[in-house]
Amino acid sequence: xxxxxxxxxxxxxxxxxxxxxxxxxxxxxxxxxxxxxxxxxxxxxxxxxxxxxxxxxxxxxxxxxxxxxxxxxxxxxxxxxxxxxxxxxxxxxxxxxxxxxxxxxxxxxxxxxxxxxxxxxxxxxxxxxxxxxxxxxxxxxxxxxxxxxxxxxxxxxxxxxxxxxxxxxxxxxxxxxxxxxxxxxxxxxxxxxxxxxxxxxxxxxxxxxxxxxxxxxxxxxxxxxxxxxx
Numbered sequence: 159x160x161x162x163x164x165x166x167x168x169x170x171x172x173x174x175x176x177x178x179x180x181x182x183x184x185x186x187x188x189x190x191x192x193x194x195x196x197x198x199x200x201x202x203x204x205x206x207x208x209x210x211x212x213x214x215x216x217x218x219x220x221x222x223x224x225x226x227x228x229x230x231x232x233x234x235x236x237x238x239x240x241x242x243x244x245x246x247x248x249x250x251x252x253x254x255x256x257x258x259x260x261x262x263x264x265x266x267x268x269x270x271x272x273x274x275x276x277x278x279x280x281x282x283x284x285x286x287x288x289x290x291x292x293x294x295x296x297x298x299x300x301x302x303x304x305x306x307x308x309x310x311x312x313x314x315x316x317x318x319x320x321x322x323x324x325x326x327x328x329x330x331x332x333x334x335x336x337x338x339x340x341x342x343x344x345x346x347x348x349x350x351x352x353x354x355x356x357x358x359x360x361x362x363x364x365x366x367x368x369x370x371x372x373x374x375x376x377x378x379x380x381x382x383x384x385x386x387x388x
Contacts (some may be wrong), residue, residue, distance in 0.1 A: 160195075163188040165372055174202035174249070181241045181284045182208050182291060186301075195279045197247035202251045209238045210344050212254075213327035217287075218294065218368070224286050236267045243271035295322040296385045297369055304365065305356035313345040314356060314366060321373045325383055330376075337377040347374035 167175065175196050177188040184190045196203050209215055215235045217225070225237060232240065242248050255261045299318040308314055320341065324333035337346070350370035357366050368387055375381040 159187070160189055160192050163192045164195055167192075167199055167201065172199075172201050176204040176206055176252075178207040179205045179242065179248075180208050180238060181216065182210055182214065182288060183207070184288075193245070193247050202249040203247055204252060205242055205248055206252045208251050208253055209235055209360050210327070211332075213323065213329055213332070214238045216328070218326075218328040220247045220290050220294065221246050221287055224283060224290060228283055233263065235263060237284075239286075240265065240271055240276060243268070244276045244281075246272060246273045275287060277340050291326050294326045296325060296383075297322055298364060300362060302361060304359045304361060308350075308356060310349050310351050311354060312342050312347060312349045312370070313341055316341055316345075317373055318364075320377060321369075324377070324384065330383060334380065345370070346378065348378065381388070 163177070165375055177192060177196070178186070179188070179190070179193055188196070190207070193203055194317040215233075215238075217234050222234070225234060235269050239251060253264050255264060262305075297316055297318045301315040301319065303313045303315055315370070317337075320333050320337040322356065323337065324330040343349075350367060352367040352370075354367055360366060365387060372387075374383050
């Protein structure tokens, strides 16, 4: 959360910090606000997860269709990296590479980058891509966390995020593995007892208790994704 990040930045005379940041995570964790705050405090800012663990590299067709409208052709990975290098607050971008072509592509991207080099139409594409990704999300969870704490321990926003991202980024198997590895069994959707306490608090009026068994079946048992309760 930004508030926690701000408190950490203010707690010591740090030299640099490292945050997760990409064009989809502008409000997640420290977010763009945290990036700017740290830089304003004189910290060098190192960026991790610039391509969201590879999820932004091979986008689904509706996303690629938006990138294809750009006057300048770029790979999805290049779009992701250029968005970061365009910002003066970014000091270093960490990008995982496992093949020589990936190294060569990233070197070429870096060579063509620079602060404020993206045009206004190009910057507008990122907003369109972000909106389209969110439209691919079947559960309208905003991660506001008003539903928490769940009396039975379900990590509701994280559970929904895992489900949504499997469809948003067309990476169902990756998100199934992530769900099993990073969300403890006692916090998974299977812990839901349909008490409905969370539904009274949800600003989006999500039928959380109806989604939970579906989420568990899809992410834990490998059943096909469901895009709607209807």
